[in-house]
Each structure stands twice: as C-alpha cells, then as structure tokens.
Amino acid sequence: MPSPKKFGLVAVALSVAMFSTCNHASAQFGGLFSGGAEIETIDTKALNELLTKQKKLVDRAEQNSLPAPKPNFVLVDVRSEKEVNVSVIPGAITKSMYEKDDARYQGKLVIAYCTVGGRSGAYAKQLTRKGVKVQNYKGSILKWVDAGLPLVTLDGRPTNRVHTYSDRYRIPDKYEQVTE
Known part of the structure; x- marks a missing residue:
C-alpha cells in the first residue's frame, strides 16, 4: 500500500x-x-440582440399607446460611481440602483458587467450564492466599444466617452478614453 x-x-x-x-x-x-x-456568460452579440429586441418592443408599445413591456432581465453596471458617471451601456442601471430595489428585479435574469468582466464575475458569484439567476458579460464595456456600440450617460444622453479604469486598455478612436 x-x-x-x-x-x-x-x-x-x-x-x-x-x-x-x-x-x-x-x-x-x-x-x-x-x-x-x-457562472454563465453572455457575449456582445447576444447582449446587443437582447437589448435591441427589448427596445423594439418598447418602441412598438409607445407607437400604439400601450404600456411598455417589462424586460425579463436587468443589466447591472458594477463599476465604481466615478466610472458609471462617464457612461453606461444603454438600458443599464448601476449596482447601487439594483441593490436599493433588488426586490423589484426578483425572478429576472441579472446581467452584470464592468470594464473587462472581472469585477462583474465576482459580483455574479455573490448573486448566485443568494439564489439569483445571473450572467456575466465577459469582456464587458471594452468588448461593447470594440464592437462600436453606443454608450449613454446615466440620464440617457448619447456619449462617446468611456471610463476604462486604466490607461493600459485601448479603445477604438471613435470613443474618448477617460481614466481619471
């Protein structure tokens, strides 16, 4: 033995x-x-399709004077206040907004993102332990801008500014990189 x-x-x-x-x-x-x-992940194409489909449903409802349909997901930006104050992916709410009213989102898929997917992956694990259905947007906002997709401010105004957390990341010329 x-x-x-x-x-x-x-x-x-x-x-x-x-x-x-x-x-x-x-x-x-x-x-x-x-x-x-x-933790399940979602890629840029799938997230963009999900957001586009929801926007079309909302637009159609508004055109017909109907109530906007509620999505079965919530997109949560887990970056710092400094970062989210520069821009977010359209339709996203901040982590603090989610946590202040998490009961409102009960039963919905939470899609978490950050700059590259590390912080959102850790947050997704926390939510999973609480029984929340969650996906991590791996590549996060850097993959979003690599695809040339739009950004907005927290109040919904279009912007080309993106906080990249660090100057080691490179973004397409169409965007203005913010690190401070």
Whole structure:
C-alpha cells in the first residue's frame, strides 16, 4: 500500500493534470478550483440582440399607446460611481440602483458587467450564492466599444466617452478614453 505522502502527491499530480487539460475544470469539479459554481456568460452579440429586441418592443408599445413591456432581465453596471458617471451601456442601471430595489428585479435574469468582466464575475458569484439567476458579460464595456456600440450617460444622453479604469486598455478612436 502506498504511503499517505506518496498517495497525496499522486492525487495532486492527477488533479493538476486534469485541470490543465480541461478548459472547463471549474464546471466539471463543481467550482472546486474557482471557489464556486460556474457562472454563465453572455457575449456582445447576444447582449446587443437582447437589448435591441427589448427596445423594439418598447418602441412598438409607445407607437400604439400601450404600456411598455417589462424586460425579463436587468443589466447591472458594477463599476465604481466615478466610472458609471462617464457612461453606461444603454438600458443599464448601476449596482447601487439594483441593490436599493433588488426586490423589484426578483425572478429576472441579472446581467452584470464592468470594464473587462472581472469585477462583474465576482459580483455574479455573490448573486448566485443568494439564489439569483445571473450572467456575466465577459469582456464587458471594452468588448461593447470594440464592437462600436453606443454608450449613454446615466440620464440617457448619447456619449462617446468611456471610463476604462486604466490607461493600459485601448479603445477604438471613435470613443474618448477617460481614466481619471
């Protein structure tokens, strides 16, 4: 019978080998390596389609003098106040707005985003632990502007300014980069 020390080394080696050969190790091992359940993600195309579809429904309702349909999702910008005061993705609310009235969004899909997806991924994990259905917009606002999509201020005015958190990120020339 192998010694406990040898058995432990074999188990670690096997775990590392399995982890390094699997892109989705955290999903396969129930979050063993990532500290929790795998968080679903949404990409730029799918998010844009979702927002466009909702806007069309709202526009059609307004044209027919009908109440605007409520979306089955909420887009939450988890960046700092300084960042969201520069711009957000159209239709987004801030993390503080969401948290002040989270009961209003109960049962809806929460789509979280930030600058690149790290902070929103961590927030998505927090919400998942609370039983909230959530997706992380991986790539977040930087992927949004890479696709040339619009931004607005918190009061809904179009803007080309985007807070990138750091000057290490590059954005298309069509946008004005803000880091302060």
